[in-house]
Amino acid sequence: MASLKRLSHADYTIGWICALPLEMAASQAMLDDIHARLPTKPGDENTYCLGEVSGHNIVIACLPSGSYGSITAATVAAHMLSTFRAIRFGLMVGIGGGVPSPEADIRLGDVVVSKPQGGNSGVIFYDFGKILSGEQFERTGTLNKPPQALLTAIAYLESTHMMGSCQMPNILSNMVARYPRMSQFTYPGHEHDELFEAEYDHIGLEQSCDACDKSRLVDREPRLSDDPQVHYGLIASGNMVMRDGHTRDRVAKQPGILCFEMEASGLMDHFPCLVIRGICDYSDSHKNKQWQGYAAATAAAYAKELLSTISARTILKTPAVSEARNTVDNRSNHSNDRDGLSNAEDLERPGSPQMWYCEIPSCSYRSKYEYNWRTHMAKEHDVYSHASSRHDLRSPPTNTPQPQGDSSINDARGALRPKGVKARSTRFRSPDLKRRYTEQQYSNTSVRMGGTTYSGNIIGNTGTIMGNSYTGRG
Structure with a gap:
């Protein structure tokens, strides 16, 4: 067996963070080449997968098994930046709950990408507890905008997708061909994509919706293609899982949210990144795990296509996160x-x-x-x-x-x-x-x-x- 390529810590410029093992698996499957592992700094408990995507050296880390949410994500990111000091920006890649609406025809397996709009940076924070208590929706913070290199890249990719040139289906096909055992990451079929009315709660304790009233399904026009679509807009990051259709719509209609997740709020002001979420459910009581593998794969596929549009020279022009953070801390400390x-x-x-x-x-x-x-x-x-x-x-x-x-x-x-x-x-x-x-x-x-x-x-x-x-x- 050929030995793996071994680089130095300073050679890695992009951090890639996942929350779940299946997200990590989908992300690793996107690597064009896998590199040898490197030692970590004392106190860094992350386990990294190192490799290359489209000519870029990538550091992939996953949250500890069973530990989710913003605090854990912040810890993983901090450790990553302490060991790999040359990282320019990050990608938060994984699954999330979608917010379907007449304006955004989001389906399971689609991808939502955080994009600044309306004075928001692309990711907003909310207090889920206040929402459940009946209080008015109140944003509790925003994530810093992604670096200019990422914003330019998503604008380019958005325009090419509008022209019908999308590489995600090919990337997904190549993944399965390369890793035949990843069958759980393939498309489940549109017949399993069911959106119930927001006021209709799930019946029974089983994850399957077999016992649910099919007359309460929302009637939607069938798509001409099963290929995933990409939506750009706001992602809401909270302290709990959104699993109620009525609450989902009440929260999302005010700022135009497309997706809910839990980890991005932990990266506020510390790890400039783009949040990429594959939609695995509709943020309601009918959520199940059937679409999680495919959603993780579509998110990872988008991330790979995105990186293919960015040159290595452009990334090197972006200041390392550790340098930018030290400058901000220093100026703040001595004002x-x-x-x-x-x-x-x-x-x-x-x-x-x-x-x-x-x-x-x-x-x-x-x-x-x-x-x-x-x-x-x-x-x-x-x-x-x-x-x-x-x-x-x-x-x-x-x-x-x-x-x-x-x-x-x-x-x-x-x-x-x-x-x-x-x-x-x-x-x-x-x-x-x-x-x-x-x-x-x-x-x-x-x-x-x-x-x-x-x-x-x-x-x-x-x-x-x-x-x-x-x-x-x-």
Whole structure:
């Protein structure tokens, strides 16, 4: 047996998350090539399937068996991003409950894709408990919009499908040919697609609707083809399974929801992604598992066709999620620091030869994350030269001892320097490394920030300005 291709963690740029084992199986069946597994970071309990789809390296993870919902999904996504730091965006792929209406002729096996519209990002959150208690529907939040690369891709795919060019049927056929035992993922037949009136509840304890009154079925025009159709719009993510037709319609009619699910709400503000759901039931009391396999397959097939429209170059232009998140966290953590500078004493002395300009590296250093103050604050501050030595801080110093054997230093200019010479950029990955660097004191220094100059001593790389000035957080 040939050995599997082995890449590095940095080679994987797309995260693919599923909630159920059958969703994971359908997703794995979409891989053009399967890669060798890689070690995970300490604390990461996910089990990953690595592979390639349309030239893209994919990381697939499934929620733990028996654990569903937003909290578990958020945990899985966080662990994935900690181990695979180069991921640009995610795909949430699996099954969901449809919301059929005269405006959206949704059938079982169709696919619903989250798409921003009407001021919404494509996924909205709701409190199911309040709905059941009879309160008015109230959205409790929205998911951040997917990256531009995904929005552009779904627009292109939507237009090609309108022209009759859809690769999903071929992808599904190839899946079965490649994996003959995946019979449960094939089309069950339109005769098993039954939509009952919203007010009519399921009869009996069995999942089958054999005992239900067929006269209460909704009369719908037969389709000319059994191929799945794709619908673009809003997906509602809640804290419970929607299984009541009347409640479904009451909730969905207000914002125009096409689908209900439970996991996407856990990714709010943390994992920019597109949510893709294959419709396995109608979010009513008649739901059963007959269509789950096929719905999981159609969702995975759409995801594969979508990725085939995106170039690797386009994905690499998208910032990694970990980088974007660190930037947002850093700016949020230090907004108060910057605001407070306006009230600091103005120590500027025009024409003073003792004046130099630098960035204040005021970052919150936390374990497991990197913060590069040069990256986050370069737009606000510029480095020039040291006041006394006139050393050019924009280039590495000469004859300066470099730390040996410490791979945590990502920038050679982060080495220890003579008194008064400040590094332009340094990353700390551990509290101990930070401590060793903050032991070095830099004096005879002035810092210009926001139009005001502050004088004193800079202590290490913590951004602390000692003296009659401003103290930042390190």
